Amino acid sequence: MKLRFWGTRGSIPVAITAPQIRQKLLTAFTQAIGRTLDTEDAITRFVDQQLGFDISGTFGGHSSCVEIALENDNEKPGSHIICDMGSGARPLGQDMLARFGPATPQTYHVFMSHLHWDHIMGFPFFAPVYIPGNRIVIHGCHAELEHAFRRQQAEPSFPVTFDHLAATIEFDILTPGETCCIDDFTVTAKKQLHGGDSYGYRFEHRQKVVVYSTDSEHRLEQIAERDAFVDFFHNADAVVFDAMYSLADAISVKADWGHSSNIVGVELCQAACAKRLVMFHHEPAYNDARIVQVLEETRRFEEITREDHRVEIISAWDGLELDL
Numbered sequence: 260m261k262l263r264f265w266g267t268r269g270s271i272p273v274a275i276t277a278p279q280i281r282q283k284l285l286t287a288f289t290q291a292i293g294r295t296l297d298t299e300d301a302i303t304r305f306v307d308q309q310l311g312f313d314i315s316g317t318f319g320g321h322s323s324c325v326e327i328a329l330e331n332d333n334e335k336p337g338s339h340i341i342c343d344m345g346s347g348a349r350p351l352g353q354d355m356l357a358r359f360g361p362a363t364p365q366t367y368h369v370f371m372s373h374l375h376w377d378h379i380m381g382f383p384f385f386a387p388v389y390i391p392g393n394r395i396v397i398h399g400c401h402a403e404l405e406h407a408f409r410r411q412q413a414e415p416s417f418p419v420t421f422d423h424l425a426a427t428i429e430f431d432i433l434t435p436g437e438t439c440c441i442d443d444f445t446v447t448a449k450k451q452l453h454g455g456d457s458y459g460y461r462f463e464h465r466q467k468v469v470v471y472s473t474d475s476e477h478r479l480e481q482i483a484e485r486d487a488f489v490d491f492f493h494n495a496d497a498v499v500f501d502a503m504y505s506l507a508d509a510i511s512v513k514a515d516w517g518h519s520s521n522i523v524g525v526e527l528c529q530a531a532c533a534k535r536l537v538m539f540h541h542e543p544a545y546n547d548a549r550i551v552q553v554l555e556e557t558r559r560f561e562e563i564t565r566e567d568h569r570v571e572i573i574s575a576w577d578g579l580e581l582d583l
Contacts, residue, residue, distance in 0.1 A: 262581040313551040364394070373399075373401065374403060479523060498533045
């Protein structure tokens with residue numbers, strides 16, 4: 260199983276700016292002083308091995324969209340699992356067309372955490388919805404699921420109405436706590452604390468487990484609720500987790516805003532014996548350097564609080580492919 264991250268920002272898409280790119284270049288050139296970089300191989304090694312990711316790359320700016328794929332999925336095209344339809348759905352759709360072409364019908368199972376705009380805004384730009392023969396099944400736990408998707412494409416908000424989409428589009432209302440089988444996966448939804456409610460999903464396939472849990476606020480003093488999430492995360496190979504805020508923000512100025520922190524993510528994954536915590540839904544105000552700083556602080560916290568189980572800490576970025 261593998262995860263492909265197409266959008267990892269929270270609340271609103273953001274773009275890297277010209278001043279930020281300039282600062283990356285200045286930092287890179289400064290670090291290059293005194294080094295012999297007279298060949299392409301030397302330059303490549305310097306970029307890949309000496310520069311930090313905050314300088315040599317970027318976490319990106321698309322809002323939430325994650326693909327869960329099986330091994331050799333390119334060899335057996337036909338059906339796909341997607342979590343949320345943020346602006347990252349656009350590059351995902353382009354990649355699907357490049358991989359499988361427009362002539363071979365595909366089925367896309369989309370699992371919606373909730374219906375806030377940053378999580379549905381990519382749907383009108385998801386190219387497969389315009390191709391006859393494709394089937395899009397949108398799964399979620401909100402009764403307003405279909406209404407939300409239709410409304411954002413209604414006039415005057417979008418020039419192509421929902422009824423003019425060429426693919427076959429279906430809506431499937433799930434019941435939280437009930438396990439269902441979809442496309443060789445066992446899927447269980449769990450209600451989460453967020454404005455208007457959100458739902459996390461636990462995906463299981465042949466002893467591999469992925470938990471997608473974004474837009475969720477955790478109050479660890481509520482023991483029963485904490486234990487329920489520890490259960491939900493139990494033995495997961497990866498927990499894609501809403502780590503939008505620092506702990507200080509999460510318990511003070513941004514309490515009740517419906518998001519969680521890096522520290523809470525570590526504590527839950529440690530208790531659940533999860534293998535990886537993938538921090539996700541990055542704060543749109545954070546630049547690459549700040550996200551790397553949070554990542555390093557989180558790894559240090561995990562190390563000093565670790566008992567007999569290590570949790571690998573990762574910060575997701577647009578384009579990351581993670582093999583499980």
